[in-house]
Amino acid sequence: MQIDTLALVLCEKYWSFEPGTVQHGRIQVTTVNRQQGPDCIITTIKLRQRDCPTDRTVTHYYYSSWPDQGVPKEPASLCAFTDHVRQHLETLPRLGPTVVHCSAGVGRSGTFVALLWLMQLCARGIRPDVRAAVEDLRLHRMWMIQNLQQYVFVYQCLRHWLNARMSTTRPIWQQLQSLNLKPSPPKPEPHSSASASKGNKVRKKHRQHRRSTSEQEQITSQHFLHPSNLFKKLWPSSTLPKKSSNTSAFTQLPYR
Missing domain, CATH: 2.20.130 (S-adenosyl-L-methionine-dependent methyltransferases)
Known part of the structure; x- marks a missing residue:
């Protein structure tokens, strides 16, 4: 038949x-x-x-290029798109709300709205909290961010975007130098050879400390953003669900 x-x-x-x-x-x-x-x-x-x-x-x-109930192939594309929208919104007068929709208006729409919101917070120097953002979105519309894959993707996009911004953050005199204004870095104060040797050792120690701190932060970030670790943070330790290939349990994120 x-x-x-x-x-x-x-x-x-x-x-x-x-x-x-x-x-x-x-x-x-x-x-x-x-x-x-x-x-x-x-x-x-x-x-x-x-x-x-x-x-x-x-x-x-x-x-x-965003499949229904899924995520784009890689974070870079969505980060570039979302950041373009963010910068465009910053230039507009507050004439009315921004309308976002997909098909059901929850999965892809929720993922985009959460990422855009968190980018706006970061740009204003406010520490982002992905879980709190999703909980707040779900107070206003049910099922915002539809599954675990989309939830993890928000973390991945935010990390990619922040890493890109951090790589372009340099001392102001270096930024001016890249614009061919050719400023000179601050001149050192006169000092003796003994104090110069001591100062070099202190600066070397500070550079080693910053490098080790940066490496440790990267390892911690990768560990925290691993999907298995993120999944554990969705429930208290005493109520973790049994392992399953079905990610629909993500929808048990509390509504408050």
């Missing part, structure tokens, strides 16, 4: 990739221009309600 399968439309395509206008009931959607990125399409759209003399301009981001 043949069973016909019904193609499920997860999200209606309500805008056009090409310049032009489409009508959806009382709403007129006009595509003004489009920019093609590696994994996304950025479209400028004008919305107008019927019989309304004014329209609203919307910057529409479409990230296409």
Whole structure:
């Protein structure tokens, strides 16, 4: 017996990739221009309600390389996309809310919103807390970040983004030097040969300490972000679930 399968439309395509206008009931959607990125399409759209003399301009981001109930292939692409959106939002006046949606509006949407929020906190010098962010999101919409894979991916993306930012943080005179302004580093104060030798030993000791501290922090970060360790942090030690290949137990993250 043949069973016909019904193609499920997860999200209606309500805008056009090409310049032009489409009508959806009382709403007129006009595509003004489009920019093609590696994994996304950025479209400028004008919305107008019927019989309304004014329209609203919307910057529409479409990230296409993200499977439903899954994660992108690697963190770098989503980090670049999310950080671009973050910087764009920083330049806008507070005219209204930012709308984020996928198909069900929980898995991919929750992962993106959590990552964007945590990036914004880090950019303001606030320590990020992934679990607290997910718990807070779930107070406002159920099932935000749908499975353990997506939860772990938030950590991986945040680590990738922070490492990239840290690698570009240098002393200010080195930053100016990279811009060909050629400033000179601070001149050392005059001192005797004995004090110079002592100062060199102190500086060498400080460099060794910073290097060992940096290596230890990297090892600690890799250990903490390992999926098996993250999984243990989702429950108190006395109520850890039995090992299973089914990650749906992630949804037991408390709602408060």
